[in-house]
Amino acid sequence: MKIGILGGTGRMGLGLARSYSTAGHTVILGSRNPVQAHDAANSLPISVHGGSLAEAAREGELIVLAVPFAAGIDTVLAVQQHLPEKIIIDITNPFGAVPAGQISGIEHNREAAPTAKWVAAYKTTFWKTLESPTNPGGHPRDVFVSAEDAEALATVMDLIASTGFRAVDCGGFENARTLDLMVPLMIELDSRYRKDAGSSWKFLG
Numbered sequence: 001m002k003i004g005i006l007g008g009t010g011r012m013g014l015g016l017a018r019s020y021s022t023a024g025h026t027v028i029l030g031s032r033n034p035v036q037a038h039d040a041a042n043s044l045p046i047s048v049h050g051g052s053l054a055e056a057a058r059e060g061e062l063i064v065l066a067v068p069f070a071a072g073i074d075t076v077l078a079v080q081q082h083l084p085e086k087i088i089i090d091i092t093n094p095f096g097a098v099p100a101g102q103i104s105g106i107e108h109n110r111e112a113a114p115t116a117k118w119v120a121a122y123k124t125t126f127w128k129t130l131e132s133p134t135n136p137g138g139h140p141r142d143v144f145v146s147a148e149d150a151e152a153l154a155t156v157m158d159l160i161a162s163t164g165f166r167a168v169d170c171g172g173f174e175n176a177r178t179l180d181l182m183v184p185l186m187i188e189l190d191s192r193y194r195k196d197a198g199s200s201w202k203f204l205g
């Protein structure tokens with residue numbers, strides 16, 4: 001699959017690019033600064049290319065929104081014409097920027113491209129763990145996923161599984177609100193018990 005990453009030069013963007021290219025996908029890193037994206041891509045496998053945000057949005061069959069939450073809406077609006085019907089994986093964490101008790105980050109962001117198929121994922125996945133989908137004890141790390149479109153959910157669950165992580169279907173966007181709130185708690189727990197952003201949430205079913 002061709003995957004366009006908006007914010008592809010960031011910690012999560014580059015980590016996901018490595019993860020997806022290792023799994024056999026082609027990745028386009030989209031940046032506000034295409035030269036920076038070309039340089040970043042040159043340090044990665046040949047199946048990763050750098051370009052503008054518009055190029056990543058146009059060439060990607062599936063899009064990852066990996067910019068800071070505050071920049072999410074404007075980034076999507078700027079490339080909106082390339083997004084109708086595409087799957088968008090929203091990894092942005094609002095950290096309380098969404099009005100309390102109202103909606104999740106993804107419900108807020110999807111207003112910028114309402115006909116795209118939005119899927120929340122990776123919100124509780126620290127960037128440092130992207131290169132080690134299995135923890136030192138041999139347990140696959142969980143990536144929590146929330147979606148309202150069954151086909152998009154299945155595609156993203158398969159993509160995540162192809163990279164060695166365990167995808168966990170968390171249901172609709174009402175539960176993405178909970179995922180958003182798990183992130184500050186995760187940072188708190190990691191800072192108390194590890195201090196290296198190397199931990200993960202795990203659902204033991």
Ligand SMILES: NC(=O)c1ccc[n+]([C@@H]2O[C@H](COP(=O)([O-])OP(=O)(O)OC[C@H]3O[C@@H](n4cnc5c(N)ncnc54)[C@H](OP(=O)(O)O)[C@@H]3O)[C@@H](O)[C@H]2O)c1
Pocket residue numbers: 006007008009010011012013030031032033036037065066067068069071075091092093094122123124125126127128
């Ligand atoms: N860090 C984590 O462990 C983690 C885990 C899960 C989810 N997340 C979420 O993932 C997203 C990216 O996190 P990150 O840690 O990868 O951040 P980062 O390292 O700061 O990278 C974000 C990228 O977004 C672009 N960007 C920055 N400001 C922008 C703006 N105002 N408008 C458009 N693009 C902008 C930059 O690319 P250019 O300068 O090249 O355009 C930058 O490389 C955030 O929403 C974060 O909450 C992070």
